[in-house]
Structures are given as C-alpha cells and as structure tokens.
Amino acid sequence: MATLDLPSCTSVLVTEDSRIVTVQLNSPATKNALTRQTIAELTALARALRAEPGVRAVILRGSDAFFSAGADLREADADRSQAEATLLDRRKAVLAGPDLCRAWEEI
Numbered sequence: 001m002a003t004l005d006l007p008s009c010t011s012v013l014v015t016e017d018s019r020i021v022t023v024q025l026n027s028p029a030t031k032n033a034l035t036r037q038t039i040a041e042l043t044a045l046a047r048a049l050r051a052e053p054g055v056r057a058v059i060l061r062g063s064d065a066f067f068s069a070g071a072d073l074r075e076a077d078a079d080r081s082q083a084e085a086t087l088l089d090r091r092k093a094v095l096a097g098p099d100l101c102r103a104w105e106e107i
Contacts, residue, residue, distance in 0.1 A: 006048045011038040014045065019056040021049060024063055031069035032062045039096045046103035058107055071097070
C-alpha cells in the first residue's frame with residue numbers, strides 16, 4: 001500500500017497495517033480527555049481517512065485501560081474565565097463535538 005496522505009497529529013498516534021488504520025488517543029495522564037486540539041486533529045484525520053481509497057477499516061481506541069474521559073473541562077473553565085472569549089469562539093467550541101462525530105460517521 002502507498003503511504004497514506006494524512007494530516008500531522010500530536011495528540012493521537014496513527015498506525016497502518018494491511019490497509020487497517022489504528023488511531024489511538026495519546027493522553028493517558030488526562031485519561032484521554034478531548035482538548036480542542038485533539039478534536040480538531042481527530043476531525044481532520046477522519047476526513048482524510050475517508051478520502052483514502054486503500055483503507056479497509058479504521059479502529060479508534062484509547063490508551064491504557066480507558067477510551068476517553070470526554071471533553072477536557074479545564075479548557076471550558078479557562079474559556080469561562082477569559083473575558084475576551086467571543087461568542088463566536090464559544091459557538092465554534094460547542095459545534096466542534098458534533099463536527100467530530102459527523103466526520104467519523106462518514107468514514
């Protein structure tokens with residue numbers, strides 16, 4: 001199989017073996033809590049994987065003994081404490097979750 005044309009990711013590990021791609025959340029210290037960066041990377045990765053004709057299957061998994069704790073609430077708390085956080089920024093953050101789910105459903 002040719003090299004996959006996938007976006008660079010820092011918060012997830014991506015491996016490929018026999019046309020099966022494994023995407024592993026890689027923040028075990030936070031129980032793989034989903035930061036804005038992780039959500040953006042997973043969304044871009046899902047869209048790129050969908051466009052790869054040689055990929056037969058995609059496995060999304062966590063690290064260690066857990067999948068994910070969910071949204072990183074520390075980021076949400078930080079957003080609430082920043083007066084400069086605009087309504088548009090908050091709207092983008094709220095819509096990031098559904099966008100992520102939709103991208104993975106479409107693979």
